[in-house]
Amino acid sequence: MTTDAADLARLANLLADETRAAMCLALLDGRAWTAGELAAHTGVAKSTASEHLDRLIGGGLLAEERQGRHRYVRLADAGVAHLVEDLSAHLEPRRAPVRGLRQATADAAMKRGRTCYDHLAGELGVAVADAMTARGLIDQRGGFALTEAGLAWLTGEAGIDAAALQARRPLARGCLDWTERRAHLAGLAGARLCERFMAQRWVVRIGSSRAVKVTPAGRDGLRALLGID
Structure with a gap:
């Protein structure tokens, strides 16, 4: 297995979790969100949200800033936004209830x-x-x-x-x-x-x-x- 293939598999694994995918989709608004806001948005506990955010930051998809007690996260750059949007565009369209x-x-x-x-x-x-x-x-x-x-x-x-x-x-x-x-x-x-x-x-x-x-x-x-x- 090549290094490129292993890296691609790790990147795909980051977005393979529904909670992490939902966080990335929310951050497409271009703003910085707190960990608490993303926890509420995805319906998970703050501790669980923090674990997911740590993985996304470690994988280079998100960047973080700290201001006092608050931890803000955003998409790392425009390239990540394009990746998420392009992946969404390739999904089979379905009518949500x-x-x-x-x-x-x-x-x-x-x-x-x-x-x-x-x-x-x-x-x-x-x-x-x-x-x-x-x-x-x-x-x-x-x-x-x-x-x-x-x-x-x-x-x-x-x-x-x-x-x-x-x-x-x-x-x-x-x-x-x-x-x-x-x-x-x-x-x-x-x-x-x-x-x-x-x-x-x-x-x-x-x-x-x-x-x-x-x-x-x-x-x-x-x-x-x-x-x-």
Whole structure:
């Protein structure tokens, strides 16, 4: 057995537990959670949650910070977020039992628009990627690349500082959307657009969930910027 195969098996084993998988899915909102919050979210004791978190941190999937008595954890980086989202997108779609109107409303909101770590996903995220592709700002032929026109658009019409696009991270990356089964825009470009739309209050979070909604100002802005209705 090769070292690569053993390492891959260890990584797969980290996500093979339902509680650890649920923790990683919750952390796709891009925020840092306390161990207690994740314990409550997954329905396990705090001591059990801590054991799972230790394994995820040791395996490089999560990073931790301590502030006083509190222990905060988050996904280690955008690559881990892409891994979790991509794995979710490859699952066979199934209709989950609806547990009431509130759950049905929450599920519908997540499908319409949500954050995937630091970029937009769901119908909204795919609509942005499609509109950019139609305008020649993204080239999805044989990959997912930002064109020269796309870079000029980001730093021009979209109002993103060119310095904010300089980092050791892919500028554009296709992320397979687990509800739409099509790609939305990830990478630095996706993250900066999400930041920009939220800063302008075009897109706002719905409560404390990953779900987001487009505001009236956002509907006008997205129509003017990308022709999205």
